[in-house]
Amino acid sequence: MDLMGLPVWTNALIVFGLVFILLGLEVWIGFALAAVGLFVLTFMAGGMEKLVYRLLFTSLNDFVLAAVPLFIFMGEVILKSGLSDRLYRGVSKLTRVLPGGLVHSNIMACSLFAAVTGSSLATVATVGTVAFGEQEARGYDRKLVTGSLAAGGTLGILIPPSVIMILYGAFVGVSVARLFIAGVIPGLILAGMFMTYILVVGLIRPDWTPERQRFTWAYFSNAVSSLKDLWPILILMFIIMGGIYGGIMTPTEAAALASLTAIVIAALLGKLSLQLLKESSTAALRTTAMCFLILLGARIAGTSMSMIKLPAELSNFVLSFEADRYLIWAGMIVLHLVLGCFLEGISLILLTLPVTFPILVGSLGFDPIWFGVVLTILVECALITPPVGINFYVIHGITGEKYLRDILIGIVPFFIIMVAAIVLFTIFPGLVTWLPGTMFN
Secondary structure: OOOOOOOHHHHHHHHHHHHHHHHHOOOOHHHHHHHHHHHHHHHOOOOOOOHHHHHHHHOOOOHHHHHHHHHHHHHHHHHHOOHHHHHHHHHHHHHOOOOOOOHHHHHHHHHHHHHHHOOHHHHHHHHHHHHHHHHHHOOOOHHHHHHHHHHHHHHHHOOOOOHHHHHHHHHHOOOHHHHHHHOHHHHHHHHHHHHHHHHHHHHHOHHHOOOOOOOOHHHHHHHHHOHHHHHHHHHHHHHHHHHHHOOOOOHHHHHHHHHHHHHHHHHHOOOOOHHHHHHHHHHHHHHHHHHHHHHHHHHHHHHHHHHOOHHHHHHHHHHOOOOOHHHHHHHHHHHHHHHOOOOOHHHHHHHHHHHHHHHHHHHOOOOHHHHHHHHHHHHHHHHHOOOOOHHHHHHHHHHOHHHHHHHHHHHHHHHHHHHHHHHHHHHOOHHHHHHHHOOOO
């Protein structure tokens, strides 16, 4: 079967058609991408399937990828050590005086937990399990609570460390350290936008939240005492962020030191055991294998597309319209939002990057660091949009079937806020690129 020399649109339909057919047959995304890549190399690129042998090694032979299992392991140790309960307890002491009360603690706890785990799933599951029961018992509106937990959990992949950013950086050859630092300000801004919405709701609809605690001198005493609960997380944040930003450590070295520190903290708290280490290692191994399988399949598929010049041809086709680059970017946003309804985050970025990166960065001149951060926010949107949004289903699992409508309604305002944040960072890209530009200076 000779499929060489076909028009670009025929190639595109064959490649992406095969991918979605295999996904529709419930083939694992990593195997689906690898199978399509092998098909293209064999029948559309002149029998270059031998490239796969080299790709099997070179795709994963990257020092920065060692950070993935280390960060996941650290997050599992934190999760199984009970630090999440301490984190939520400490944060709630700081937010009780704000309009919206404890709902703010959902966002703050998710932000802090995200800063040491890099996993959206772990963030929303951990904070959601601790927070939902208490806030429901106190009479908080379920739509506001569930929406804030689902959206707050997405910060796990934006505020560094971030597994998504590691895979993006390794795939396109961009500094993961700078990606991590670039995510700090956008992460804080997005968390602030969430909390601003909660504050406004607390003022407009006081019946949605119980009466907040009065601001007295006792508040300062509680704020100081919260450090007893927050110190483990703050230490890990300092190691990761300070080490990377100061140029003292690479992301992989920071992950290794932070993992060791998490073990020491678990021991100091009397939670360390062989069972904890075994369960944390097994969970890290399982998640890492899934991530690397998708990465390997995407690298084979991406290389095969390059061999038939599909990204270049699509880029020339898009540029032939002579449309404004921001109009093209708007189309890419819509594309990712639609695909995000059907693909989970890692699959979404690794499936689209072989085509979107050459167009947006290579041809239209968008900054690769900026693109990586904004792409991460688009993945955040995918995490809360059904039918595949994983955060949506985690919250659904925590709260139960009877709250499905409340979850859907509660998520909508936070989804709109995320899209507004993407617009903000498009208009003011310096909010993303300034901080990484100051690194090592």
